[in-house]
Amino acid sequence: MRKGLFSGIFLGLVLLAGPVAADDPGVIRLGAAVSLTGKYSSNGAFTRKGYDLAVEKINEAGGVTVAGKPYLLQIIYYDDESTPARGAQLVERLIQQDKVQFVLGPYSSGLTEAIAPVTEKYGVPMVEANGAAISLFRKNYRYLFAVLSTTDEYLRGAIDIAARLSADPSKLRVAMAFENDPFSQDVREGVLADMKRHGMKAVVDDKLPPELNDMSATLSKVKALRPDLLLISGHDKGASLAIRQMADQRVNVPMLALTHCDSARIAENFGPAAEYALCAAQWASTLTYEDDLFGSASDYARLYEETYGEVAPYQAAESSAAVQVYADAFARAKSLDPEDVRQALTETAMMTFYGRIEFDETGKNVAKPMVLFQVQDGNYVVVYPEAFAEAKIRWPTPPWGER
Amino acid sequence: MLDNLLLFVQFPPLAVDVVVNGLLIGAIFALAAYGMALVWGVLNIVNVVQGELVVLGGYVTFLLVQWGMPPLIGVPVSALVMFGVGWVLYRAIVFRVVDRDIFISILATFGLAILIQQLANLSFGADVRSVDAGLGPLHFLDGMVTVAWVKLIAFVLALVAGASLWFFLRHARLGQAIRATAQNPRAARILGIDTGRVYAATYALNAALCGAAGSLAVMAWTIHPYMGLPYTVRSFMVVVVAGVGNVGAVVAAGLGLGALENVAGFVLGTEFQIAFVFALMVTILVWRHLRAARRREHLK
Numbered sequence: 001m002r003k004g005l006f007s008g009i010f011l012g013l014v015l016l017a018g019p020v021a022a023d024d025p026g027v028i029r030l031g032a033a034v035s036l037t038g039k040y041s042s043n044g045a046f047t048r049k050g051y052d053l054a055v056e057k058i059n060e061a062g063g064v065t066v067a068g069k070p071y072l073l074q075i076i077y078y079d080d081e082s083t084p085a086r087g088a089q090l091v092e093r094l095i096q097q098d099k100v101q102f103v104l105g106p107y108s109s110g111l112t113e114a115i116a117p118v119t120e121k122y123g124v125p126m127v128e129a130n131g132a133a134i135s136l137f138r139k140n141y142r143y144l145f146a147v148l149s150t151t152d153e154y155l156r157g158a159i160d161i162a163a164r165l166s167a168d169p170s171k172l173r174v175a176m177a178f179e180n181d182p183f184s185q186d187v188r189e190g191v192l193a194d195m196k197r198h199g200m201k202a203v204v205d206d207k208l209p210p211e212l213n214d215m216s217a218t219l220s221k222v223k224a225l226r227p228d229l230l231l232i233s234g235h236d237k238g239a240s241l242a243i244r245q246m247a248d249q250r251v252n253v254p255m256l257a258l259t260h261c262d263s264a265r266i267a268e269n270f271g272p273a274a275e276y277a278l279c280a281a282q283w284a285s286t287l288t289y290e291d292d293l294f295g296s297a298s299d300y301a302r303l304y305e306e307t308y309g310e311v312a313p314y315q316a317a318e319s320s321a322a323v324q325v326y327a328d329a330f331a332r333a334k335s336l337d338p339e340d341v342r343q344a345l346t347e348t349a350m351m352t353f354y355g356r357i358e359f360d361e362t363g364k365n366v367a368k369p370m371v372l373f374q375v376q377d378g379n380y381v382v383v384y385p386e387a388f389a390e391a392k393i394r395w396p397t398p399p400w401g402e403r
Numbered sequence: 404m405l406d407n408l409l410l411f412v413q414f415p416p417l418a419v420d421v422v423v424n425g426l427l428i429g430a431i432f433a434l435a436a437y438g439m440a441l442v443w444g445v446l447n448i449v450n451v452v453q454g455e456l457v458v459l460g461g462y463v464t465f466l467l468v469q470w471g472m473p474p475l476i477g478v479p480v481s482a483l484v485m486f487g488v489g490w491v492l493y494r495a496i497v498f499r500v501v502d503r504d505i506f507i508s509i510l511a512t513f514g515l516a517i518l519i520q521q522l523a524n525l526s527f528g529a530d531v532r533s534v535d536a537g538l539g540p541l542h543f544l545d546g547m548v549t550v551a552w553v554k555l556i557a558f559v560l561a562l563v564a565g566a567s568l569w570f571f572l573r574h575a576r577l578g579q580a581i582r583a584t585a586q587n588p589r590a591a592r593i594l595g596i597d598t599g600r601v602y603a604a605t606y607a608l609n610a611a612l613c614g615a616a617g618s619l620a621v622m623a624w625t626i627h628p629y630m631g632l633p634y635t636v637r638s639f640m641v642v643v644v645a646g647v648g649n650v651g652a653v654v655a656a657g658l659g660l661g662a663l664e665n666v667a668g669f670v671l672g673t674e675f676q677i678a679f680v681f682a683l684m685v686t687i688l689v690w691r692h693l694r695a696a697r698r699r700e701h702l703k
Contacts, residue, residue, distance in 0.1 A: 207674035217668030
């Protein structure tokens with residue numbers, strides 16, 4: 001209650017500071033530390049663009065009405081330089097100095113992991129859209145909410161498809177190469193659980209060091225062992241390197257699935273070498289989701305492209321959805337007290353252009369499936385889940401000599 | 404680990420594949436390491452910005468290809484452009500730390516490395532870049548051994564560059580001046596050698612070698628603004644093992660490191676690949692230290 005009072009006084013001050021009329025809307029300030037420089041700067045930029053687009057659209061539509069009073073949204077940004085320690089520091093600053101009561105997430109699981117303890121300490125909700133590591137949701141955080149699917153689901157589609165296509169899934173042999181970072185190792189954990197469910201066997205299980213610049217040792221192994229399915233996760237770098245070197249080393253596998261291949265733009269950068277690759281993605285513009293703010297997924301994609309002059313990546317889409325979740329929670333909470341908003345967030349059940357959003361008790365979104373693209377003739381085509389599939393999967397991948 | 408070793412027994416060509424690919428990786432390390440050895444030996448500077456020079460060389464080739472040039476032209480052009488960059492870097496910054504304590508030069512070049520990383524990030528973005536040389540691979544032994552043409556070119560180029568460097572240092576006028584300056588800068592100055600110019604030329608030559616290595620790296624692998632460190636670390640290690648005054652030893656150490664690293668990655672798993680490199684370096688240093696100590700015993 002005290003916090004509410006303070007924020008009320010503060011907002012009053014903010015309003016007094018400008019030349020405002022009595023019935024002008026108030027301002028709800030959200031804070032975010034995103035990576036504008038450093039190794040995550042491209043994905044950090046997508047995150048920011050996604051947040052900005054949603055704020056713009058919501059404000060254009062008149063803002064959010066909280067207990068009968070209209071409010072506009074505003075985001076205060078800081079650059080976390082892609083460093084977890086810096087991110088935590090900046091969020092502390094957002095809360096303590098800028099008096100921000102609502103935090104939007106950073107880019108990457110690592111940064112989210114560093115920031116969550118801070119928001120937790122101050123009892124400030126954080127709705128995040130780019131930290132998928134399942135380990136984040138095992139720590140009983142009360143104020144953490146994620147709109148995206150978690151790491152255990154990333155490559156589930158590939159394993160399910162492989163199991164369905166084979167006569168006896170328990171005979172399938174899987175090769176895995178995952179970067180040694182929290183995100184990819186959590187993806188690996190999910191993959192292992194799914195493989196166990198089908199009785200599949202791992203024949204290669206390599207952990208790629210984060211500063212790796214060559215994968216030929218792993219790929220030679222894959223070439224010799226001829227697995228039925230090769231799974232790779234190592235952010236943009238891992239995806240690019242895998243596509244480049246698999247073509248150079250003529251590594252034949254019937255099915256290849258990766259994470260981050262759309263943000264690494266494998267189809268655009270590698271042309272024919274990227275064909276047949278399966279890519280795990282949070283969202284695609286061809287999905288049939290819709291909401292009142294943005295319209296359909298393809299409407300969102302169009303708006304994004306008009307605004308920023310580039311194709312909408314899922315990292316931007318989920319970031320926009322995070323802002324929508326906040327707007328929805330503010331309206332339902334009928335208050336700007338962080339505790340009330342947190343309560344409203346837990347009761348979120350909404351449809352967005354990005355997919356359905358409902359949080360379980362750990363704060364992760366359990367209502368939206370991952371999708372799987374396949375690179376077909378230079379395009380990313382959704383092949384999984386079946387309800388949204390645009391085309392049938394091309395399988396098996398022919399050997400290099402016949403491609 | 405054992406099952407990985409068994410793979411070698413089951414598929415003997417695989418061992419060839421792993422070793423050959425490792426040698427080719429080592430060739431690109433060797434190229435960057437020549438430059439580091441040169442700068443270390445002549446300017447007495449541990450050039451921590453080495454990897455960033457490699458990455459910049461890669462970006463030069465990337466840009467050329469964007470402008471529609473054939474990728475292989477990138478190798479000489481990157482070397483040339485980076486020669487200029489090296490010269491400017493020396494005249495602007497590096498000359499200030501030449502006669503200073505080695506830690507000052509490490510700090511200065513480290514700062515330079517961070518600066519170049521951020522500038523590259525600002526101008527090229529953090530995206531992972533790669534260039535398709537369009538040459539495809541060669542394959543032998545039923546496709547079990549594949550060698551990308553680009554890597555083969557890198558290998559030949561590294562050997563040629565090593566030989567020409569050796570010849571240049573031995574017989575060319577500037578090469579002799581470089582060696583004289585390395586031995587005793589004061590005496591060289593007295594004998595009329597413009598040591599400032601020699602230093603600048605050495606540093607620029609180093610940058611050119613890095614540029615060529617980067618050009619090959621962007622065709623064989625990928626680059627992004629923060630990719631420099633592995634190259635710096637590998638060059639450093641090669642020079643530590645081979646010493647600063649011996650081009651042949653640098654080639655051998657570079658190739659050996661590449662091959663060993665790849666075999667270690669295969670047998671122990673990639674997570675131990677880089678750990679293995681460092682463990683090897685420590686072992687070599689300890690062994691050297693012990694050997695030197697024994698020699699001192701003899702002298703007593």
